[in-house]
Amino acid sequence: MRNSKVLTALLACFLFAVTVAGLFSGFPSWVLVILLLLHSICLMFLAFLFSAERRDDTQEQEMVQELSDERFRAESERELMQKALDVREGELNEKLEELRKVKEEAASKEQTLDHLRQEMKTTRDELGDLKNNTGNEFLPPATDQAVMLDIIKIIHECAGEFAEDAKRVGLSIRISSTEESVFVKAQASRLRIMFRNIIDNSIKYMNRSGSLVITVSKLEDDIFIVLKDTGAGLPEEETKHIFELNFQGSNRISGNGLGLTQAKAIVEYYGGTIYGRSMPDKGMGIYIQLPSSQRSREEA
Numbered sequence: 344m345r346n347s348k349v350l351t352a353l354l355a356c357f358l359f360a361v362t363v364a365g366l367f368s369g370f371p372s373w374v375l376v377i378l379l380l381l382h383s384i385c386l387m388f389l390a391f392l393f394s395a396e397r398r399d400d401t402q403e404q405e406m407v408q409e410l411s412d413e414r415f416r417a418e419s420e421r422e423l424m425q426k427a428l429d430v431r432e433g434e435l436n437e438k439l440e441e442l443r444k445v446k447e448e449a450a451s452k453e454q455t456l457d458h459l460r461q462e463m464k465t466t467r468d469e470l471g472d473l474k475n476n477t478g479n480e481f482l483p484p485a486t487d488q489a490v491m492l493d494i495i496k497i498i499h500e501c502a503g504e505f506a507e508d509a510k511r512v513g514l515s516i517r518i519s520s521t522e523e524s525v526f527v528k529a530q531a532s533r534l535r536i537m538f539r540n541i542i543d544n545s546i547k548y549m550n551r552s553g554s555l556v557i558t559v560s561k562l563e564d565d566i567f568i569v570l571k572d573t574g575a576g577l578p579e580e581e582t583k584h585i586f587e588l589n590f591q592g593s594n595r596i597s598g599n600g601l602g603l604t605q606a607k608a609i610v611e612y613y614g615g616t617i618y619g620r621s622m623p624d625k626g627m628g629i630y631i632q633l634p635s636s637q638r639s640r641e642e643a
Contacts, residue, residue, distance in 0.1 A: 347392055355385035456562070463565070463616065463632055481588070481601070481608040485530040492531055493524045494566065494633075495559055501538040502557070505546060513552025514572075516542070520559040525566055527635050529613055537609040540602035541570050541629050548627070549574040561635065568631040576621040585619050585627075603629075 362378040370378075495518070502516045509516050527534075545555045553573035560567045577585070586607040603619075606629075610617040615633040 351389045358382040486532045537606045545572040566633045571628040573626045582621040
């Protein structure tokens with residue numbers, strides 16, 4: 344476009360110069376008319392070139408403006424999308440963190456369950472020989488048939504029988520359970536003897552006001568019962584022998600120790616385990632595990 348304008352301008356100037364020279368040189372009039380006509384055509388073409396260039400510049404500016412507007416809109420949309428993605432990423436990170444915490448909590452609970460199962464298995468193994476040798480010599484006779492019993496109900500009944508004795512020595516008996524009812528197949532008479540012996544033992548050996556907390560829980564097919572008092576307790580070495588007949592600890596009182604020996608025989612008869620834990624001035628805890636399903640030995 345620039346070269347066409349230059350050439351057209353030069354041609355117009357040349358024709359104008361020739362026309363002026365022809366006036367003074369006596370060119371025929373028709374020649375001068377043709378020269379003027381050609382000069383006019385060159386000027387008109389030159390004007391057309393300038394007009395076309397201005398239109399091209401205007402269109403180019405409009406296109407540049409449109410491109411600029413499109414770029415601005417695209418940038419705005421990109422920013423909005425980025426903000427939306429950032430918000431969504433934050434929500435997803437929160438969900439992932441919650442899932443991680445739930446997973447860690449589940450893993451921790453599973454480890455606790457595994458530890459408890461291993462501890463119970465170890466206890467069963469340690470007591471295996473004793474169970475085989477003990478037989479039923481200390482097992483009290485049953486006066487009824489084995490049926491499905493609510494063990495929590497039996498505990499409440501036994502605790503009620505000792506309410507006055509417990510009150511007299513300043514002992515409060517509390518029963519706690521994660522479930523309203525926990526069923527086990529057993530003879531009610533033997534379960535009552537077991538709980539009576541343990542509760543009576545706590546009342547006799549407390550020697551001070553305090554509490555006896557009986558906790559019942561169920562894990563899969565096993566029932567766990569803990570009877571924990573706040574009495575004077577025993578040294579750990581003596582606690583190992585509390586289920587032996589005629590054992591007399593450092594806190595000895597009158598009696599032959601048959602109560603806990605019977606309790607042990609009853610628990611083992613139903614395929615369970617029982618052990619004690621105690622420390623001086625820390626009270627005594629009796630821990631019982633019973634199978635809820637019929638895994639116990641059949642009565643002879």
